[in-house]
Amino acid sequence: MALIGKNKLAVMLVLALFLAGCASAPITGRSQFLLISEEAAIKASEPAYFEMLKKPAEEGKIDNDARLKARVEAISGRLIAQAIKLRPETANWKWSIHIIDEPETVNAWAMAGGRMALYTGLVEKIGPTDDELAQVLGHEIAHALAKHTAEKMSVALASDLAVTAVAVSQDNSGLALAGASLAAALAVKLPNSRTAESEADRIGIELAARAGYDPRAAVSLWKKMKSVSGGKAPPELLSTHPAPQTRIESLRDLAPEMLPYYQEPGERPVYRFKPEAEQLGSWARRLSRVIG
Numbered sequence: 001m002a003l004i005g006k007n008k009l010a011v012m013l014v015l016a017l018f019l020a021g022c023a024s025a026p027i028t029g030r031s032q033f034l035l036i037s038e039e040a041a042i043k044a045s046e047p048a049y050f051e052m053l054k055k056p057a058e059e060g061k062i063d064n065d066a067r068l069k070a071r072v073e074a075i076s077g078r079l080i081a082q083a084i085k086l087r088p089e090t091a092n093w094k095w096s097i098h099i100i101d102e103p104e105t106v107n108a109w110a111m112a113g114g115r116m117a118l119y120t121g122l123v124e125k126i127g128p129t130d131d132e133l134a135q136v137l138g139h140e141i142a143h144a145l146a147k148h149t150a151e152k153m154s155v156a157l158a159s160d161l162a163v164t165a166v167a168v169s170q171d172n173s174g175l176a177l178a179g180a181s182l183a184a185a186l187a188v189k190l191p192n193s194r195t196a197e198s199e200a201d202r203i204g205i206e207l208a209a210r211a212g213y214d215p216r217a218a219v220s221l222w223k224k225m226k227s228v229s230g231g232k233a234p235p236e237l238l239s240t241h242p243a244p245q246t247r248i249e250s251l252r253d254l255a256p257e258m259l260p261y262y263q264e265p266g267e268r269p270v271y272r273f274k275p276e277a278e279q280l281g282s283w284a285r286r287l288s289r290v291i292g
Contacts, residue, residue, distance in 0.1 A: 026087055027146060027203055030195070041150035042093070042113035049115040053098060061101035065120070069099055072118055072137070073273055075130060078211035079138050080114070080271035083145055085210075086203075090114065090145065095273060097137075106228060110140035112149035126224045131217035134208040142203035148196045197242055198250065205254050206261065212268040215258035218251040 056062050063069050076097050084091045095114035105119040106126065122128070122136065143149070201218070209215040226244040242250070 030199065035154040036150045038112060038147050038150045041147070041153055044153070045111040045113050045115055045149060046094075049096075049111055053100075053117070056100050056102070063099050064101050065099060068120070068123060071130070072097060072099060072133070074270070075134050075211075075213075076116070076137050076141075077270040077272065078213075078268050079134060079141050079207050081269040082207045082210040083141050084271065086207075087145055093144075095271065097273075106225075108136050108140050110144045112144060112147070114141070114144050116140055116144075125228050126221070128221060128224070129217060131208075131214040132221040132224070134211065134213035135204060135218045135221045138208040138211070138213075139200050139204035141207060142200040143196070145203060146196070146199055148200065151196065194242060201242075201247065201251060202254065205251060205258055209258035209261035210264075210268075212262065215251075215255040215262055219248055219255065222248045222251060 053062060076095075080095050093114040095116075097116040097118065100117055100119050102119045103121050103124050105121040108116070108118040108122060110116040116137070118137070123133070126132070128136065205215050205218050208218070222244055226248070229244070
């Protein structure tokens with residue numbers, strides 16, 4: 001009876017967890033699992049962002065190339081203006097982007113609330129045109145727009161709670177914890193991550209087109225990415241990203257749909273970045289002292 005009671009409690013806990021977290025993603029309307037609100041994710045992202053920048057800042061690896069910084073901000077400004085059109089409330093976000101000087105790192109990322117970073121390795125190894133760089137930055141901005149930070153935080157929390165629930169129903173909680181963690185990573189986290197990546201591709205290519213950047217550059221960008229990787233990639237089933245060729249084919253299919261946005265006449269609006277010390281208070285002032 002005691003074991004049955006524990007099993008019942010575990011099942012009830014997991015069911016309550018998933019029912020409580022049901023939500024719809026902005027823009028796409030996809031069913032999204034959110035235990036963490038976007039507001040909470042934004043609040044948590046502020047200190048996390050500056051902690052992540054602290055070490056490269058102390059090593060003198062932040063925003064060293066003024067021309068690259070200006071180029072990235074010019075492209076990002078046009079993309080963010082379109083992001084605000086899609087989600088007007090994001091006009092109040094504390095948008096920012098820093099360039100991290102790591103020549104071997106081909107990466108960029110965005111956190112909840114519009115805090116972003118781009119690594120110099122992406123520019124040096126890929127050699128992107130402005131149209132291609134807009135695809136990278138649009139993709140990262142799309143992650144922020146689609147609440148992917150909150151979603152990933154929620155999955156992490158849910159995995160921990162689900163593991164606890166399973167452990168309650170077992171005699172050997174240590175063994176259950178290890179097994180459930182692996183199961184949660186493969187059955188929950190990885191599929192959701194792949195979905196989020198594809199969603200960010202879809203939103204990002206539209207943002208770039210609306211901002212006046214050629215959507216066909218998404219295909220040429222990923223061809224370059226594939227070339228840099230030497231064509232090597234982990235099996236798609238076990239990857240948090242779509243395989244390069246799958247991604248190229250999907251973006252190639254999307255490009256004609258996006259061309260009318262790109263071909264619209266007229267000037268595109270530009271978001272003007274605010275001084276971080278003004279908008280982010282003590283965290284930014286602390287970082288700005290390190291950067292100098």
